Amino acid sequence: MTFWALIILTALLITLFLGYSMLRGQKTREPAAAYDLRVYREQLASVDRDLARGVIAQADAERVRTEISRRILAADAQMQKQTTQSGAPRWATGVAIVVVAAVLVGGGAWMYRQTGAAGLPDQPLAQRIERAEVLRAERPSQSEFEADLPSAPRPQLDESYATLLQQLRDTVAERPDDLQGHVLLAQHESNAGNFSAAYKAQERVIELSGSTASADAYSHLAEMMILAANGYVSPEAEEALRQALSRDPRHGPAQYYLGQMMAQLGRPDIAYRIWVDTLRDSPAGAPWADAIRAQLDDLAFRAGVFNPPDIPSASTPSGPSQDDIDAAAELSVEERQEMIRGMIDQLSDRLATEGGAPEEWARLINALGVVGDRDRAVAIYEESLSVFADNEGALQALSAAAQRAGILQ
Structure with a gap:
């Protein structure tokens, strides 16, 4: 409500200023005959001064006075005939002021309803940050989010590939400690679009790898979780991303998904900084860098960044490594x-x-x-x-x- 009151008050003040300018201009406007009268009176006074100094003769002075007096009478008669001032009438000025007020107040309100967020309460920065932290703490888990997703049709697999995939599943089920088997299973389940099964196999890969699990292994786990949740970054996926970055702080895919998570939680400012740093560290042609560039302008707008720093473009050569x-x-x-x-x-x-x-x-x-x-x-x-x-x-x-x-x- 405070926002609307300020906007309406601003529009009314502008209307008052414009209206005052129009009315003031109308009051100060005078007919041309009034100016002529002032000139003629000044000429009469000049004749008297010239006669007193002896510049002109008495007869000439009388003749000039007669001519100027005739002109004064003509100008005065012309002023008497003018019953209205020149320019627009007062009623037209009043109508113009009303139209200006309607355009400023009504037009501004209409534009805001079309492009703004009418009815949205004030959102101070501290309140938005607090809301983002609450959202992060209370967001649903991976299993909860997946349970609420509508069932999607599975992709149609080639019959021979589907048979080989089922054989791989059976083999891995018989060999639960086969690391390479779980690696292959996670990869092929992901290729088949079975992302839930893929990240479960990847969890087993990390479990079997123990302390030797790489940043790539955790990043793959997070990616499979995110794909299974249609792009949503769950707390479990976030933990996998943190594990990847603890092993490689400049891991491109993990940084990309971490920035995506921050954008989902209402912190586009943090997401923007993460993505900019990721672009600077990314090699030429990195797929995550292309994905970042495709979304960076929109994210910068949401983050309130209007002077983005210099960022290497996709075609910028990275130089000799x-x-x-x-x-x-x-x-x-x-x-x-x-x-x-x-x-x-x-x-x-x-x-x-x-x-x-x-x-x-x-x-x-x-x-x-x-x-x-x-x-x-x-x-x-x-x-x-x-x-x-x-x-x-x-x-x-x-x-x-x-x-x-x-x-x-």
Whole structure:
């Protein structure tokens, strides 16, 4: 109600200001004859002054007075004939003011009902954060959410594949401790669209793997749970994502789904930060990066971000990685040097024109050290120190790269 009162009051104040301007302009408007009268009176006074100074003769003064007096009488007669002021009549001005008020107040209310959220109560930031925490704590479990989902038709499988899948199920049932069998079962159940069966098999994979279970294993478990729940990130899926990120803090798929969960819980601000960091760490062509880019603009709008930071696009080359440099060892010396220098120049040009993450600067320094270009590595290192002067973590990563490149002892 407070919002509506403020909007209506603002519209009325604007209407009053415009109406006052129109009425004031009408009051100050005068006919042309009134201006002529002032000029003629000034001319009469000027004739008297000229006669007193002896500039003109008495006869000439009388003749000029007679002519000016005639003009004064004509102008006065013209004013007497004008019964209304020039311009729009008062009733037209009043109608215009009413129309302006109707457009501002009524039109504004109509537009808000069409594009706004009429009837929605005020939502202070602290209240929204508190509601998001309650929603996170009270959201349904994986089994509860799946139980409420409408039954969906199973995909039709090729008869031979369906037979092989059933044989795999029977074999795994007979060998409950067969790790490889459960890995295959989880994979093929997922391929067949049986995501509930797939994540149950994946849970057994993690159980059998024990402490050696990888970040990928937990990420696959979370993904199968999310697919089984039609995109909903349950508390169990969240726990799997946390386990994956505890093993690999930069695991792309786990970060993607964690951001998706935050968006579902009403925290698009956190989701946006997670996805932006994920994009910066993602290799070129990563499928989760493409999924993030497709949704990032909408998420930025929901998060209230109107000046998004620079984010590498899908076509942005990532520059030479350590794997690229290692693979070059199989080439001849000339071919290896040419390949590495081409990638180095490509990355160097992009960092000089567009900037980049600290990891990319560190990669460039390391690559220059590999090819023996110490002077250029030193120059890039010194430049990076000025770029990331206020980022302690980035400075540590750059110093480590400089040590690997042999330019910092």
